[in-house]
Amino acid sequence: MSRCQSADTCLAGYLEKRSDINTAFDRMADQAVKCGYGQMGVCCRLCSNGPCRVTPDSPKGVCGATADTMVARGFLRAVAAGAACYLHVAESTASRLKSIATGDSPLRLRSEKSLDELAAKLGVSGGSVKELAFGVAEAVLNDLQRPRSEKMELVSKLAPPGRVKRWGELGILPGGAKAEVFDALVKTSTNLNADPVDQLLHCLNLGVCTGLYGLALTNLMNDVIMGEPEIVAAAVGFSTLSPDYVNIAVTGHSHSVFAGLVAFLESEAGQQIGRDVGAKGVKLVGLTCVGQDMQLRSTAAAGHVFAGQAGNNFTQEALLATGAVDMVVSEFNCTLSGIEPIAELTKTKLVCLDDVAKLTSAELMADRKGDELKLAERLCRLAASQFPMRRAHIPVDIPTHGHDDVVCGVSEKSLAKLLGGDFAPLLELIKNGTIKGVAGILGCSNLAAGGHDVTTVALTKELISRDILVLSAGCTSGGLANCGFCSPSAKEWAGPGLRAVCEKLGIPPVLNFGPCLAIGRVEMVAAELAKALGVDIPDLPVVISAPQWLEEQALADGCFGLALGLTLHLAQPPAILGSPLVTKLLTAGLEELTGGKVIVEMDPVAAADKLQQVINTKLAKLGVGV
Amino acid sequence: MRRKLIDRSKCVGCKNCELACVAVHSGASDPLLAYLAPDPDGDARSRNKVELDKEGKLFPAFCRHCSEPACVETCPSGALVKGEDSLVVCDHDLCIGCFMCVMSCPYGMARPSAKNGGKMVKCDGCRGRASMACVDACPQRCLTAVDIPDDGEGHAIYI
Numbered sequence: 070m071s072r073c074q075s076a077d078t079c080l081a082g083y084l085e086k087r088s089d090i091n092t093a094f095d096r097m098a099d100q101a102v103k104c105g106y107g108q109m110g111v112c113c114r115l116c117s118n119g120p121c122r123v124t125p126d127s128p129k130g131v132c133g134a135t136a137d138t139m140v141a142r143g144f145l146r147a148v149a150a151g152a153a154c155y156l157h158v159a160e161s162t163a164s165r166l167k168s169i170a171t172g173d174s175p176l177r178l179r180s181e182k183s184l185d186e187l188a189a190k191l192g193v194s195g196g197s198v199k200e201l202a203f204g205v206a207e208a209v210l211n212d213l214q215r216p217r218s219e220k221m222e223l224v225s226k227l228a229p230p231g232r233v234k235r236w237g238e239l240g241i242l243p244g245g246a247k248a249e250v251f252d253a254l255v256k257t258s259t260n261l262n263a264d265p266v267d268q269l270l271h272c273l274n275l276g277v278c279t280g281l282y283g284l285a286l287t288n289l290m291n292d293v294i295m296g297e298p299e300i301v302a303a304a305v306g307f308s309t310l311s312p313d314y315v316n317i318a319v320t321g322h323s324h325s326v327f328a329g330l331v332a333f334l335e336s337e338a339g340q341q342i343g344r345d346v347g348a349k350g351v352k353l354v355g356l357t358c359v360g361q362d363m364q365l366r367s368t369a370a371a372g373h374v375f376a377g378q379a380g381n382n383f384t385q386e387a388l389l390a391t392g393a394v395d396m397v398v399s400e401f402n403c404t405l406s407g408i409e410p411i412a413e414l415t416k417t418k419l420v421c422l423d424d425v426a427k428l429t430s431a432e433l434m435a436d437r438k439g440d441e442l443k444l445a446e447r448l449c450r451l452a453a454s455q456f457p458m459r460r461a462h463i464p465v466d467i468p469t470h471g472h473d474d475v476v477c478g479v480s481e482k483s484l485a486k487l488l489g490g491d492f493a494p495l496l497e498l499i500k501n502g503t504i505k506g507v508a509g510i511l512g513c514s515n516l517a518a519g520g521h522d523v524t525t526v527a528l529t530k531e532l533i534s535r536d537i538l539v540l541s542a543g544c545t546s547g548g549l550a551n552c553g554f555c556s557p558s559a560k561e562w563a564g565p566g567l568r569a570v571c572e573k574l575g576i577p578p579v580l581n582f583g584p585c586l587a588i589g590r591v592e593m594v595a596a597e598l599a600k601a602l603g604v605d606i607p608d609l610p611v612v613i614s615a616p617q618w619l620e621e622q623a624l625a626d627g628c629f630g631l632a633l634g635l636t637l638h639l640a641q642p643p644a645i646l647g648s649p650l651v652t653k654l655l656t657a658g659l660e661e662l663t664g665g666k667v668i669v670e671m672d673p674v675a676a677a678d679k680l681q682q683v684i685n686t687k688l689a690k691l692g693v694g695v
Numbered sequence: 696m697r698r699k700l701i702d703r704s705k706c707v708g709c710k711n712c713e714l715a716c717v718a719v720h721s722g723a724s725d726p727l728l729a730y731l732a733p734d735p736d737g738d739a740r741s742r743n744k745v746e747l748d749k750e751g752k753l754f755p756a757f758c759r760h761c762s763e764p765a766c767v768e769t770c771p772s773g774a775l776v777k778g779e780d781s782l783v784v785c786d787h788d789l790c791i792g793c794f795m796c797v798m799s800c801p802y803g804m805a806r807p808s809a810k811n812g813g814k815m816v817k818c819d820g821c822r823g824r825a826s827m828a829c830v831d832a833c834p835q836r837c838l839t840a841v842d843i844p845d846d847g848e849g850h851a852i853y854i
Contacts (some may be wrong), residue, residue, distance in 0.1 A: 102745045105707025107789065120707075124834055 073097040074520035076527075077551050080380070083307075083468045084387055090380065092386040095662030097516045106108075109647030109662070110140040115259045123647060132260055139650035142257040145272055147643070149253035152275040155283025156246050157425065158323045158401060158586070162290045165325045168438035170199045175330050175442050178202060179296035179369050180657050191226050202293065209286055215245030217252055223451075227281045229596050231605035231635060235458040236277060239662055241632065246278035250574075265650050273663065274293055276628025284601045284629070287323075288480075291362065291586075294325040296369020298480040298583070300487055301594050303364055304418045305550045306471010307384075309377030309430035310393045315343040315351040317448070318377070318394045320385065321401035322586060324362040326422055327353075330398070330448055334374040342449050346456045351449055352376040354394065356385050357403050358584035361547060364477045365583035371424025381514045381547030382619070384523050386411055390646025392465045396452035399426045400436065400609070402620070403513075403544075415463050418455050420448065460548065479540075480579045481593040481628055487574065488561045495538075499610060500693055505536040506684035509591045510579070512615030512623045514544040518640040518671065522548035526618045527673035529554055533578040535681055536564035543585030543615070555581040564633035588626050592633060607634030607664025608691065610684045614638035614676070627667075631655075634664030636683045638676050642669045696781055698841050699757065699851045700825060705741055705837035706753040707744065715832030719821065737810030738787075740814075742818040753821035755837060757797060758783070758804040758818035761851030766796035766817075774815065780821040781845045784807050790814040836842070 070073045073094040075081040084094050089443045106112040110196075111123035113130050120129035121139075134142075168174040178184060184201055188194070192203035212221040220242050221459055236242050243249050253271055256262040289368050293299070310316060319327060333339040334351055337537055343351035353371060355363050355378035363371050364378045379388050382403040388394060389411045397408065404421075409430045419431035422444075427433055436444060488494045489596050498504040510529050518524040525545050526581040531553075542548055553559055560571035563578040571578055582590050591613070599606045613630050618639055630637045645651045670676040688694075700737045721739040748754045760783045767775045767783055774789035774794060785796075792813035796805040808815040821827040841852075 101747050102708045102710065104709040106709055122834055127835075650698075 071098065073284070073516045074523060076520065076522040076525070077548065079468060079470045080384060080387060080521070080551070083470070085389050086193065087387070087466075090386065090414070091407075093383055093405065093407055096192070096407070100299070100482065102579055106647075108644060109298055110138050110644030112319070113139045113142070115142070117626045122178050123425050133580060134263060137648040137650040140645050140651045141268040141564040142262075144266040144450045144455075144643060144645055144651065145253050146257045147621045148272045148275050148628055149257070150252050151621035151623065152279045152283065153250045154247070154402065154622045155287070155625060156213060156250065157183070159287045160210065160285050160581060161323055161423075162294070162325050163209040163213070165328065165438060166202055166294060167210065167504060172199070172203035173439045173458070175439070176294070176332060176682070178293050180293055183289065183292040187293060187414060191223055192516070199316050200487075203683035205290070205293075209282070209290070209387050211462045211621045213239050213246045213282060215248065217244035217248035219244055224277065224281060225284070227285055228277070229306050229599060230604060232329075232560065235327045235634075235663065236632065239270065239273070240254070241277065243274045246282050249274055249278055251588035252498045255638040259390045265648065266333045266654070269651065272628045273632045274500060275625060276632040279625040280589060280629030284586050284626070285593060287586050288589050290325045291366075294328055295362075296329070296334040297548065298365045298478040299368040300476060300478045301368050302473060303367060303548075304377040304473040305379070305475045305478045306387060307379055307391060308466055308471045310354055310388075310467050311352070311376065311390060312393045312460065312465045313349045315346065315418040316354050316394050316396075316452045317351065317452045318356050318379070318385075318388065318397045319357040319359050319363070320357045320397060320399040320404045321585065323400050324359055324366070325433045326436055326630070327359065327398075329445040331374070331406055333442055333445035333449060335371065339381070339445070339449055339561050345523045346453045347454070348456050350366060350374070350484045354379050354388075356380065356388060357382050357547075358396075358543065359584065360402070362586065363584040365480070365587065366478070378547060378550065380551055381522075383514055383516060384551075389415055390419055391467045392459075392463045393467055395459055396420060396448070396454040398448060399428075401426050401623075404428060406628060415453065416459055418451060420451070457610045471551055472476065472553055472556045475550045475580055475581065476557065476577050477555070477583070480587070481597060484580065484594065487576070492594070492601050496598065496601055498570060499688075501526060502694065503536070503556035503570060504538050505566070506610040506612070506681070506688070507538050507613070508532050508680060509550070509613040510539050510541045510545050510616065511545045511588045511591065511613055512545055513617055514548050514650060515617045517618040518564050518582040518617045522617065524640045524671070524673055525549065526554070528614060528616050529579060530562055530578035530678070531673055531677035533559075533563045533567055535677065536566040537681065537684070539579040540566060540582060540591045541579055542587035546579075546581045546583060549579050549647070550581055554579040565685070585622070585626065586656045592629065592645075595633065595635070602691070603632065604691070605664070610640065610687045610689060610691070610693070612636045612683050614680065615642045616673075616676070631667070632667035634661055636666055636668060638668045638670060638680055640669075640671050640676070696843065697827075698843055699756060699819040700841045701757060701851060701853045702837050703754055703853060705835045706755045707835055708745050708753045710745050710832065711752040711834060712743055712755060712829035712838060713745065716741040716743055716818075716826040719824070719828035735810070736808060738814070738816045740806065740809065740816055742804070742806070742816060747761060747778050756802065756804065757851045759802060760818070760820060762845070762847045762849050763805065765801060767801040769795040769799040771795060776835045778822075780820075781850055782818070782822050784822060785815045786821045787814055787815055
């Protein structure tokens with residue numbers, strides 16, 4: 070069977086040429102046959118009597134569990150794992166902020182303005198910058214580490230009041246976030262909770278934990294530590310790599326874990342290490358979400374030492390095959406283990422800073438608060454030590470790939486600033502029909518829905534042609550940027566109304582919010598719009614789609630969107646179709662509870678139709694003619 | 696005659712048939728042990744395979760034990776013989792690993808061993824066994840055993 074395709078034709082061409090490497094694009098064909106039970110979520114492996122699979126002849130597991138129970142348990146387990154991943158990032162970011170505040174860490178805070186705003190939002194007071202930072206970090210850590218019996222205190226400070234009220238009525242206001250994850254695992258273990266409705270409500274609870282703490286607070290704390298996003302044009306793609314530099318590619322999600330490395334590379338001493346081995350200096354190359362975060366804040370941190378964002382999750386094997394990457398440093402997912410044999414071939418050093426991201430052949434150089442700059446120097450020297458040998462013996466083959474005019478640095482704050490201070494102008498454009506609605510195209514990239522970024526690109530193109538403004542965060546934005554959708558010239562694909570707005574503001578029809586963590590920012594934009602209109606989030610002409618969702622984290626993100634009351638489109642269903650009850654609840658019944666619902670639609674045009682229909686219904690309710 | 700009825704519309708791609716085939720030919724008693732069993736000849740591989748057709752639909756591919764088997768016709772060593780029970784079975788002692796069967800089978804069901812000089816690995820219809828391993832393992836009843844006379848269409852019947 071042939072290699073999996075990509076919407077990024079240049080990347081596809083490069084993979085075609087590089088038949089010497091085996092990548093996920095090749096392995097996708099080997100894994101083409103899927104187990105139907107797994108896909109439907111009706112294979113239960115929770116005990117030694119199993120695996121039990123639900124068939125028409127055997128409708129219950131040995132224990133008596135129905136398909137509904139099996140599916141709900143499996144879904145809650147996945148959401149819990151996804152929530153745990155984001156909460157890990159939030160906790161490590163808060164711990165970093167705390168260690169900077171106490172002076173244990175030598176790092177500095179890059180935005181005191183962001184700290185003031187965040188402290189005010191959370192109701193934290195203090196005299197000095199360090200007191201404020203300490204207070205914010207403590208408030209976050211205290212909430213994350215509370216027992217489940219104590220409700221988290223920051224929820225009501227972060228979410229719109231209408232939502233907090235609804236969540237209270239539904240009983241999904243979370244206790245300590247880590248304890249909520251813990252008890253989700255307890256609930257879904259062998260012969261424990263068998264109630265699918267209770268399990269789905271727990272999913273929404275974990276969605277709130279994920280969205281407010283894992284996403285929103287991580288962003289806001291990273292704004293303090295790494296600086297605020299500002300809108301700027303930047304370069305993306307493989308062409309951002311230059312073999313003249315020592316190239317350190319970064320993968321992961323936790324921007325502030327790289328705070329030490331960024332600070333050290335910004336210094337003369339850091340760059341001199343590169344020059345000492347015959348390079349022009351040392352550069353960071355963005356891969357996956359942490360690269361997107363670096364690009365988002367490139368005016369505040371790493372600017373001149375950040376080469377650019379090379380691509381999203383499934384580009385990393387190809388990027389290593391270029392031979393121009395000297396070292397990969399990862400602190401979190403999405404780091405494909407498929408890079409290991411390629412790294413061996415190209416003598417690329419693999420390092421991880423956190424054992425959660427430990428690849429078999431990677432060296433664990435643990436990031437410890439306080440030692441950030443010492444670790445940064447070790448990392449820099451290690452990468453530089455590879456340079457002479459690698460440039461002498463490893464062929465470099467970098468394709469011409471990417472764009473150098475990608476509009477980056479969009480956040481809830483920088484977008485409001487661009488619009489003149491608040492979101493009123495955007496609402497006006499919606500009211501007068503120039504823009505027909507707003508869609509968040511969010512989350513991952515996968516190889517399943519038509520190929521790498523194929524459905525993401527097709528759906529986005531369809532939406533912008535209908536004058537629907539697209540906000541993107543996650544690997545979707547990495548893919549869309551590499552395919553030209555985040556460059557001003559993408560206005561050509563937009564409908565007449567949206568195109569005129571793009572021309573007036575000098576923006577593309579797809580706004581690049583950066584990493585998947587910034588899904589929290591897109592949802593903050595939704596909250597701002599709701600506030601400005603004086604309505605609740607479910608009433609907004611805003612929809613979200615994770616067209617090519619990949620992983621458990623995406624399911625946790627999705628649960629936040631559903632808790633917020635947004636309509637969420639997925640091209641492929643999660644493993645729920647084996648349960649009529651869970652499927653019905655997620656695709657219909659939920660609307661009465663939170664206002665949110667899931668739409669599953671593989672065809673991008675049909676998906677755009679359905680999303681536009683949702684938007685139109687909401688516009689009509691708001692009294693806006695469509 | 697024991698024949699295999701295959702209703703491909705029922706296949707969910709669980710690959711239990713593949714696993715059961717490996718198990719029964721590895722000499723191990725169950726699929727888990729089959730994974731762990733030593734395989735010096737490299738022929739403990741599945742004789743069947745769940746594939747996707749051009750439309751992306753599941754297709755459980757099995758040896759048909761054809762009435763006029765191309766593999767038998769092209770076999771120069773006499774290793775492949777269609778027996779009185781209609782099953783086409785390979786005698787490994789005679790097989791010379793020439794790949795003629797691999798090249799001539801129109802269904803791609805003649806496979807070379809990974810080791811053992813590339814000797815042929817193919818379905819033996821579970822000759823000598825009370826039942827067929829793949830049929831026993833199919834949870835969907837996509838595969839069923841039927842007892843109907845040889846009508847010249849081979850051993851496997853796709854419906």
